[in-house]
Amino acid sequence: MTDPAAENPTGSTDPFDLSGRVALVTGGTRGVGLGIATGMLAAGAEVVICGRTAPGEQIAAAGREALFLPADVRDADQVASLFAELFSRFGRLDVAVNNAGGSPVADAATASPRFSAAIVGLNLLAPLQVAQAANAVMQAQPDGGSIINITSVSGTRPSPGTAAYGAAKAGLINLTESLAAEWAPKVRVNAVCGGAVATENLHRGHGGDPYIESIEATVPMGRLADVADIANACLFLASPLASYISGSNLFVHGGGEVPPFLLLDRDG
Secondary structure (H helix, E strand, C coil): CCCHHHHCCCCCCCCCCCCCCEEEEECCCCHHHHHHHHHHHHCCCEEEEEECCCCCCCCEECCEECEEEECCCCCHHHHHHHHHHHHHHHCCCCEEEECCCCCCCCCCCCCCHHHHHHHHHHHHHHHHHHHHHHHHHHCCCCCCEEEEEEEEHHHCCCCCCCHHHHHHHHHHHHHHHHHHHHHCCCEEEEEEEECCECCHHHHHHCCCHHHHHHHHCCCCCCCCECHHHHHHHHHHHHCHHHCCCCCCEEEECCCCCCCHHHHCCCCC
16 A cells, blocks of 8 residues: 655645645636635645636635646647746646636537637647646656546537537547556556536526526436535545556546436336
């Protein structure tokens, strides 16, 4: 069994204590990314968040604040500058969470090539660029590091209305497995595959409570994921308890989706 104290520079025996560790969360200014960043702060990590615009208020937990560095992770030069600044400030990187992503609804039959390229770029190519930069830092560290990609159930089943997004997330799952094989044993690469998560953006963008209730009705657990559910999965994968887990796609979806045949009225 892995000794947690051997992997924590403070000597703590709590496997979820990230004191002395440095974590990067892309898209960490709102929604799921904000939840992950807050969870990492609460666990003791020094947290760097990035995005195209600064958060409206300071992100803090456990008496400490996240450091915001502006960066569009689709731009290779900005990613390079982000990592140069991060390394100059902290000299190390232990956890990198590729959270930035998403897509508006679009009809696949009429979506423009420019739109599709932008969606694939944000949800697949940008995580690869960030992972490459993180790996370069982590491979030079005695204790390596952990890269976590936020994937989606859209990448594991048909995704009508967000076809390019689903295809990109499917690619990200495969990329996770490939990088885990290439970069072991120093760097572990895993994914957290979320279902629908209860965020303000989801509620506002899809018609409010009726839409949320209709989605909840399809989830065996009877509710959407909370941002803390995704954050806790990331904390586990970043911890020594997951020291032999790499190349995994951890489903955090409340049991998935109820099979349609179970919803049929057999007496009708």
